[in-house]
Amino acid sequence: MRSAPTDSLRSELRSLPRAYWVLVGGWFVNRFGTFVVPFLTLFLTSRGHPPTSVALVLSMNGLGQFSASLLGGYFSDRFGRRHTIVIGTFANAAAIFSLYFAHEIGAIAGFMFLAGFAGGFYMPASNALLADLVPEPLRLRAYSLQRVAINAGFACGSAAAGFLIGWSIFALFAGDAITTAAFGVIALTMLPHGLRVAKKEASWSQAWVVLRRDGAFWALCASTILTSFVFQQFGSTFSLEVKQRNLTLDLLGWHLGPEMVFGMILAWNGTLVATCELPLTRWTQRFESRNVITLGYLLLGGGFAINALHGGVGMFFGAMTVFTIGEMLSQPMRSAYVAALAPETMRGRYMGALAMAATSANIFGPHVSxxxxxxxxxxxxxxxxxxxxxxxVVLACFGRKARGDSR
Structure with a gap:
């Protein structure tokens, strides 16, 4: 266990560089407009597509993310983080907007693959750029604050989307595309390139020699694959569960139907992260990274296991609270842990490999779940x-401390 931090939270945040705040602001804008994917299952079923077709579309999105992760990691190491973010965001915006005009299941699946590929392409670059910009002692705080911005945007956006879906489906798709493209403009005009390495240092053969000996990284990847199936329920079965139970809520004179209740539950997740994660990580940073992630994974699964009980809206909000505590414990610590494991010249590829693990369940998950x-x-x-x-269990038994990580 490390000693408690001596600097105040405010002083730590003020010491973060300007480019970091630009990156965080870009993520807030991007995630505020994440309208389509959380409601995609409801959208497709409302158009009369059967569950098998819905599963195909969702898995194509996951296949795209999975396929792009290593390529995006390599591209960010070789050509710079900014170029990778710009290309990925613009391509993702175009694919999401085009999705609205697709009606045949083959075209919908194709555009979802392109959207997933573009999204998976720029994600490793963003995480690697954060590690480039922020010194190691502040990275946990920086990753946590990034997630606060992402989830604050997601909370506001999910609540807005729950109302928007009843007004204009087109606005749902257009808003998602516009906010994603806005992140690309922010990156193009305001972010630095980040670390770029020579062609020889960017080779996968050299990276593989390092990766295959890194037992801690593979343990983390294996445990991440397992929990990715839990996260995958957000975009597939969780909305169906809320709708099938016909959960409604009367709030301040408004009668909220199941779609709006689903949006409010997602917004609750984002609100908790936005308000609680920073103080929580200030406390957890004194403990060993692996132990914190392990506890978080237990709570992630436990939160969704509560949904097996027969309960109403209150139970679902309670289950989401348990899940979100697990998310707040595991996710920022996992990002900082990987940044500590990765050699400086291989951050993008490490982040890309981890992204492959995190998105793996999006390929087969819908066909199973x-x-x-x-x-x-x-x-x-x-x-x-x-x-x-x-x-x-996997992480606790087979992981070990990251290089330079004394927690």
Whole structure:
């Protein structure tokens, strides 16, 4: 255990560089407009597409993310973080906007693959740029604050999307595309290139020699793959669960239907992260990284396992609270842990490999979770709990401390 930090939270935040704040602001704008993917299952079923087609579309998005992660990591190491972010955001915006005009399932699946590929392409570059900009002692705080901005944007955007979907489907897609492109403009005009390495240093053969010996990284990847199936339920079965239970809520004179309740639950997740994660990471930074991530994975699975119970809106908000505490413990610490593991010249590729693990369930997950949910909703949520336990066991038993990590 490390000693408690001596600097105040305010002084730590003020010491972060200007380019970091630009990056965080860009992520807020981007995630505020994440309108389409959380509501995609509802959108496709409302157009009459069967569950098998919905699963195909969702898995194509995951396949795109998975396929692009290593390429995006390599591109960010070789050609710079800024170029990678700009290309990825503009391409993602174009694919999301085009998706609205697609009606045949083949075209929808194709555009979702392109959207996933573009999104997966720029994600490693963003995380690597943060590590370039921020010194190691402040990285946990920096990753946490980035997530606060992302989730604050997601909370506001999810609540807005829940109302917007009943007014204009076109506005849902256009708003998502505009905000993603806005992040690209911010990156193009205000962000530095970040670290770029020579062609020889960017080779995958050299990176593989380092990666294959890094047992801590592979343990983290394995546990991340397991928990990625839990996260994948956000974009597939969770909205169906809320709708099938016909959860409604009367709030301040408004009668909220299931779609709006789903949006409010997602907004609750983002609100908790926005208000609680920074103080929480200030406390958890004194503990060993691996132990904090392990506890977080247990709570991630446990939160969704609660959904197996028979309850109403209050129970779902309670389950989301448990899940979100696990998310706040594990996700920022995981990013800082990988930044500590990765050699400086390989940050993009390490981030890309981790992104592959994090998106792996998006490929096969919908084909498993949607039929599983149709047969046994309670069984699916209990399986999420079991996966959280298994992920924690894998990391606790096979991981080790990162280089330079004394926690």
């Amino acid at each position: 949607l039929p599983f949910h149709a047969r046994s909703p309670a069984g699916l949520w209990l399986t999420c709990g079991a996966l959280g336990v298994l992920a924690a």
